[in-house]
Amino acid sequence: MGVYLESCGYSLLTITSFLGMGEVATKKAFDWVSNGPKIVKSSSIICRLMDDLVGYKEKEACDALQEKVVEAWKDINEECLEPRDVPMPLIMRVVNLARVMDVLYKDGDGYTHAKGSTKKLVHPCS
Known part of the structure; x- marks a missing residue:
């Protein structure tokens, strides 16, 4: 995995x-997830x-990044359908991450600004 993927910490979070x-x-x-399978790379x-x-504010850049996200989701879906090396509960951990x-990020930065819609997801009465 590239440095940009390792820097997000998802591989370690998955483990x-x-x-x-x-x-x-x-x-x-643990050996499987440590070897960077396609589904973990796609999640990262x-x-x-x-x-x-x-x-990002630039439309062209956003479109290009969004296209890569869509491709990663397709890879995840493919990995869920094919015979796998580990049990499905472990695969689902990767998918759920x-x-x-x-x-958190589909409709803005729900991580940095968690007091908005993210807080309502966690605590619906707030």
């Missing part, structure tokens, strides 16, 4: 998310680019 999953998180699973791309998208980025 960490496997902890506490019991018998499903085997040594083979979504993380990095969606975060970058909220900072990508979904978090979609929720």
Whole structure:
């Protein structure tokens, strides 16, 4: 993975998310995620680019980044359909981490400005 993908920390976050999953998180699973499978790379791309998208104002740049995000989602979907090296609960951890980025950044910077729509998602009565 490139430095720009490693800098977002999603690979490490994915590995960490496997902890506490019991018998499903085997040594083979940790080896798999440590080797940078396509689904983890795609999730990292979504993380990095969606975060970058909220900072761009130039339409052409946003369109190009958005296209890369769409391609990464297609790769994730493909990886979920094909026979896999690890159990589906582990695959779903990777998918769900990508979904978090979609929720946080699809309609603006919901991470930096969490008191708006993000807070309402976490605490609907606020």
